Amino acid sequence: MKTILTGLRVNSDLHIGHYLGVLTHMANLANKHHEDYNINFFIPDLHSLISEVDGDMQQNIVRNIKYYLAAGLKPSKNIHFYRQSHVPAHSELCWILNCTASMGELGRMIQYKEKGEGKSSVNVGIFDYPVLMAADILLYSATYVPVGEDQFQHLELTRDIALRFNHKYGEIFTVPATTSEQIKFMGLDQAIRIRDLLNPEKKMSKSTPAENSKIMLTDKPERAAKKIMSATTDSVGKIQFNMWNQPGISNLLQIEALITNTPLQDVISTWAGETRYGDLKKKVAESVSEMLTIFQSKVAEISDDEVYELFKQGEAYANDVANSKLEEVQKAVGLR
Numbered sequence: 001m002k003t004i005l006t007g008l009r010v011n012s013d014l015h016i017g018h019y020l021g022v023l024t025h026m027a028n029l030a031n032k033h034h035e036d037y038n039i040n041f042f043i044p045d046l047h048s049l050i051s052e053v054d055g056d057m058q059q060n061i062v063r064n065i066k067y068y069l070a071a072g073l074k075p076s077k078n079i080h081f082y083r084q085s086h087v088p089a090h091s092e093l094c095w096i097l098n099c100t101a102s103m104g105e106l107g108r109m110i111q112y113k114e115k116g117e118g119k120s121s122v123n124v125g126i127f128d129y130p131v132l133m134a135a136d137i138l139l140y141s142a143t144y145v146p147v148g149e150d151q152f153q154h155l156e157l158t159r160d161i162a163l164r165f166n167h168k169y170g171e172i173f174t175v176p177a178t179t180s181e182q183i184k185f186m187g188l189d190q191a192i193r194i195r196d197l198l199n200p201e202k203k204m205s206k207s208t209p210a211e212n213s214k215i216m217l218t219d220k221p222e223r224a225a226k227k228i229m230s231a232t233t234d235s236v237g238k239i240q241f242n243m244w245n246q247p248g249i250s251n252l253l254q255i256e257a258l259i260t261n262t263p264l265q266d267v268i269s270t271w272a273g274e275t276r277y278g279d280l281k282k283k284v285a286e287s288v289s290e291m292l293t294i295f296q297s298k299v300a301e302i303s304d305d306e307v308y309e310l311f312k313q314g315e316a317y318a319n320d321v322a323n324s325k326l327e328e329v330q331k332a333v334g335l336r
Helices: 018-031 057-072 088-097 103-107 110-116 124-138 149-169 179-186 221-229 247-258 264-271 277-298 304-333
Strands: 001-009 036-042 079-083 143-144
Touching: 001 018, 001 124, 018 057, 018 149, 018 247, 018 277, 036 304, 057 277, 057 304, 088 124, 088 143, 088 247, 088 304, 103 124, 103 277, 110 124, 110 143, 110 149, 124 149, 149 179, 221 277, 247 264, 247 277
Parallel strands: 001 036, 001 143, 036 079
Antiparallel strands: none
16 A cells, blocks of 8 residues: 655644645545555654744644544544654654765755754754655655645655665665656645735745734634735736736635635636726635634534544554564664
């Protein structure tokens, strides 16, 4: 059985970009493929330590899984939930892979450069993040790893590390599919990128200080609607989809298509040539408000005990698989 693996950090609450780009899509993907694939939903809590945690991490961890379930994910025997820190093999394999990765290639990672920009120093975890990510993937022989655009470079590094290790020690690791193959498998023409509401040139981010720039999944529906109504647009005066020249309007069209599960081209055609930006904003605000109302109601129905039971089952599975692969690696390098 091939494996699909995905995870979202738990530093803070998630926003609508996570819901549209990850939660709903992964729920649909898992529900579609759970009979033919092992599907790993893991909590990268060790990764979360590279930056400050907003709120209580344990609450964030439980809420993370509740979000997947509320987004439509249906648990089954081939769907596994586990916390990274509860599978020690992740940390040990990371060290072994550190002895395969190079300082140069880690220093070229865009995220490392961005997080270190303007700072006199950054913690080592930020620098080494991609190697731990490689361990997360390679321990489970994952072929498909649905990630956002910002993680594509890390995924390619995982492929490089696996190929280099295999060349030296034999066919130990399954090499993940290429970025283009990942996107094709996910059923996307390209990665979903929800934009910042105030600065649509940038991706929506939970770390952006401006509250009106993002819609958090815990926002009250009416508050979210107001954020949409205050979103930055442009002075063109005509609704059309063009992420280069009209990113704000294009972002709203994209959000409307994803939330209402309508083909983007149909939404574009509906609004093409219209000049009243306020009408589009009002429609998107209504769609977002309705989505949050339903979603938050579903989250509230899921108990913490349900989540911990999923972890109990998933972590038993994850430790069995990860320890088996780790032992194989240890023997290859001479540690066993």
